[in-house]
Amino acid sequence: MSLPTTSDFLPHIAYDSVIFGFSKGKLKILLMEYHDTGWFALPGGFVGKNEDLNHAVQRGLKERTGLENIYLDQFYTFGNLDRHDPEVMKTILAANGYLVKDDFWLLDRFLSIAYYALIDYEKVTLLPDSLSDSIDWYDIDALPDLILDHRKIVDKALQTLRENLDRKLIGGKLLPERFTMKELQQVYEAILGEKIRRSSFQRKILGLEILERHEKLFTGKSHKAPFLYSFKE
Amino acid sequence: MSLPTTSDFLPHIAYDSVIFGFSKGKLKILLMEYHDTGWFALPGGFVGKNEDLNHAVQRGLKERTGLENIYLDQFYTFGNLDRHDPEVMKTILAANGYLVKDDFWLLDRFLSIAYYALIDYEKVTLLPDSLSDSIDWYDIDALPDLILDHRKIVDKALQTLRENLDRKLIGGKLLPERFTMKELQQVYEAILGEKIRRSSFQRKILGLEILERHEKLFTGKSHKAPFLYSFKE
DNA sequence: TATTATTGTCTCAATATGTAACAATAGATC
DNA sequence: GATCTATTGTTACATATTGAGACAATAATA
Numbered sequence: 001m002s003l004p005t006t007s008d009f010l011p012h013i014a015y016d017s018v019i020f021g022f023s024k025g026k027l028k029i030l031l032m033e034y035h036d037t038g039w040f041a042l043p044g045g046f047v048g049k050n051e052d053l054n055h056a057v058q059r060g061l062k063e064r065t066g067l068e069n070i071y072l073d074q075f076y077t078f079g080n081l082d083r084h085d086p087e088v089m090k091t092i093l094a095a096n097g098y099l100v101k102d103d104f105w106l107l108d109r110f111l112s113i114a115y116y117a118l119i120d121y122e123k124v125t126l127l128p129d130s131l132s133d134s135i136d137w138y139d140i141d142a143l144p145d146l147i148l149d150h151r152k153i154v155d156k157a158l159q160t161l162r163e164n165l166d167r168k169l170i171g172g173k174l175l176p177e178r179f180t181m182k183e184l185q186q187v188y189e190a191i192l193g194e195k196i197r198r199s200s201f202q203r204k205i206l207g208l209e210i211l212e213r214h215e216k217l218f219t220g221k222s223h224k225a226p227f228l229y230s231f232k233e
Numbered sequence: 234m235s236l237p238t239t240s241d242f243l244p245h246i247a248y249d250s251v252i253f254g255f256s257k258g259k260l261k262i263l264l265m266e267y268h269d270t271g272w273f274a275l276p277g278g279f280v281g282k283n284e285d286l287n288h289a290v291q292r293g294l295k296e297r298t299g300l301e302n303i304y305l306d307q308f309y310t311f312g313n314l315d316r317h318d319p320e321v322m323k324t325i326l327a328a329n330g331y332l333v334k335d336d337f338w339l340l341d342r343f344l345s346i347a348y349y350a351l352i353d354y355e356k357v358t359l360l361p362d363s364l365s366d367s368i369d370w371y372d373i374d375a376l377p378d379l380i381l382d383h384r385k386i387v388d389k390a391l392q393t394l395r396e397n398l399d400r401k402l403i404g405g406k407l408l409p410e411r412f413t414m415k416e417l418q419q420v421y422e423a424i425l426g427e428k429i430r431r432s433s434f435q436r437k438i439l440g441l442e443i444l445e446r447h448e449k450l451f452t453g454k455s456h457k458a459p460f461l462y463s464f465k466e
Numbered sequence: 467t468a469t470t471a472t473t474g475t476c477t478c479a480a481t482a483t484g485t486a487a488c489a490a491t492a493g494a495t496c
Numbered sequence: 497g498a499t500c501t502a503t504t505g506t507t508a509c510a511t512a513t514t515g516a517g518a519c520a521a522t523a524a525t526a
Contacts, residue, residue: 010245013344053312053344077310077346079286111246111286111346113310167396181473200514202474207513222524223472414504433483435505440482455493456503 003098006105009046014110015057016044016150017072018157019065020140021121022174027140027190028121029154030064032132036095039088041147042154043135044112057115064135066125071118071173075160076153077111083149084109096131116157118173140190158191165191169210172231180217180226181205236331239338242279247343248290249277249383250305251390252298253373254354255407260373260423261354262387263297265365269328272321273377275386276368277345290348297368299358304351304406308393309386310344316382317342329364349390351406373423391424398424402443405464413450413459414438 019030031040045060047053054072061070086107093100100107121137128135138144140158143151165171171187172179185201205211212232216225252263264273278293280286287305294303319340326333333340354370361368371377373391376384398404404420405412418434438444445465449458 010342010344012243013245047312047344049342050314052314053310074310077286077307079280079346081283081285109243109282111243111280113312113344163400197515197517198473199475199516199518204514206474216523218523220524221472222470222522222526224474224522226473430484430486431504432485432487432506437483439505449492451492453493454503455491455495455501457491457505458493459504 003093003100003106004046008048010049011105012108012110013047014044014112015047015053015060016042016078016112016114016153017057017061018042018114018116018154019061020116020118020157020161020174021124021137022187022190023121023137025186025190027174027187028137029140029143030126030135031138031144031146032128033134033136034092034095034131035133037091039092039147040138040144040150042150043129053113057113061117063129064127065119066127067119067123071170072115073117073160073164073168073170074113074115076156077113078149078153079111080149081109083112085148088147092131112153114153114157116161118161118170120174120176122176161191169208169231178214178228178230180228182226184229236326236339237279241281243282244338245341245343246280247277247345248280248286248293249275249311249345249347249386250290250294251275251347251349251387252294253349253351253390253394253407254357254370255420255423256354256370258419258423260407260420261370262373262376263359263368264371264377264379265361266367266369267325267328267364268366270324272325272380273371273383274380275383276362286346290346294350296362297360298352299360300352300356304403305348306350306393306397306401306403307346307348309389310346311382311386312344313382314342316345318381321380325364345386347386347390349394351394351403353407353409355409394424402441402464411447411461411463413461415459417462 021028021030030043032043033040043060043064045056047056051059054074057072058068058070061072062068086102089106090100093106126135140154143154145151146154165188171184171191174187175183181202184205185196185198188201189196210232211229214228214230217228218225254261254263263276265276266273276293276297278289280289284292287307290305291301291303294305295301319335322339323333326339359368373387376387378384379387398421404417404424407420408416414435417438418429418431421434422429443465444462447461447463450461451458
């Protein structure tokens with residue numbers, strides 16, 4: 001196991017990903033916890049010298065989640081000077097046994113291109129990277145402190161996701177292929193952070209004619225069974 | 234006069250700006266024309282090693298237009314490999330009398346962070362950079378061919394501007410401090426590329442209660458004089 | 467068979483938008 | 497000064513769209 005080297009990757013350029021999942025009525029994101037430090041950060045990475053930017057992000061997501069062809073939206077590139085703090089990376093590397101010189105490329109200033117991803121929580125197989133103890137889901141309403149400006153990145157991701165929700169009809173990306181109307185509504189509520197009126201929601205979504213209605217789902221509960229839906233391709 | 238050097242700027246990182254103006258009922262953008270080549274490109278630049286990304290863009294805009302505190306929106310970072318074509322930059326440099334080696338930093342691959350700007354057409358003083366013959370306004374509906382992927386950047390800028398128009402209420406940024414309702418409507422029509430019903434538009438905009446109504450504008454024409462409006466701060 | 471929880475749909479009110487008309491008015495024409 | 501023209505600000509009415517609640521249907525339980 002070795003550190004990424006400056007000959008393989010573009011200097012000064014990184015990406016960070018805010019990976020959203022949905023489980024038990026809650027919106028969650030993936031965070032990495034670095035060895036020893038107790039520090040949390042967004043999953044991120046670097047761009048190969050001969051690699052498309054979007055490919056680098058897809059590659060990183062596959063390494064962490066096992067998933068391919070993930071829904072991704074690039075939402076902002078963070079390029080302020082105040083996001084540069086070489087001590088943070090130095091400490092993370094030191095905690096992993098890497099003692100590097102002050103001019104080591106990972107200690108340089110980085111611009112970060114930020115993406116959010118929407119994935120099916122159930123399909124994920126989590127795998128930490130070499131510098132991390134763990135990667136795990138955290139409730140969006142109860143995040144630990146994050147390194148550098150990662151909290152700002154999360155906030156802007158959520159803001160963008162909210163703005164895009166109706167426009168791009170991406171709520172379903174957080175659910176399995178087939179889902180009930182109630183589940184879809186819960187996704188919307190979790191993203192928007194507010195309750196939605198059931199009848200209005202159902203009427204609006206069905207009115208868009210983007211859903212296919214399938215068989216009913218019998219859960220064994222003593223009440224009317226809901227239909228299952230999927231998005232038309 | 235000399236070329237920017239790799240010791241002053243971050244390698245592999247550029248920005249491009251789609252600068253919108255509005256004049257005579259038409260939406261326009263600024264393009265640079267490079268010496269001899271006859272090639273057109275978006276105004277762009279590089280980020281200083283100790284400079285905020287947003288500052289670099291504001292700095293570039295000031296150099297080209299004379300304006301400060303321009304309204305800017307970052308909308309996408311272009312990072313595909315296929316946008317790399319060293320021959321283009323080589324030719325531009327050669328046309329300016331610069332013969333550079335193949336490993337010259339400006340011939341490297343660049344990621345470009347793209348912004349659109351909205352400015353008051355009347356307030357601009359255009360100034361080309363050292364590699365360009367001229368910088369000038371071009372009707373958005375009649376652009377010349379652009380180098381590299383700059384046409385794609387323009388298209389995405391316009392698309393984003395359209396999506397943001399109602400949400401961010403930025404139409405007025407293209408007009409002087411005070412303007413008539415008809416002028417504002419023409420801005421909206423130019424951006425959206427479609428006619429808008431006069432009464433609906435007026436009702437909607439006034440209903441937002443973001444405009445201040447001032448004195449009437451007497452143009453000498455033989456009809457009712459329109460009010461002047463400004464945006465509430 | 468009655469009960470409970472939840473679903474799909476409908477109704478009516480409130481709000482927003484499309485469409486057209488009307489009255490007001492600044493200057494031109496006579 | 498009276499009339500005409502072009503354009504403006506506003507209103508009226510029809511047509512969606514959305515908010516809020518009610519109602520009937522139904523899967524399992526008692």
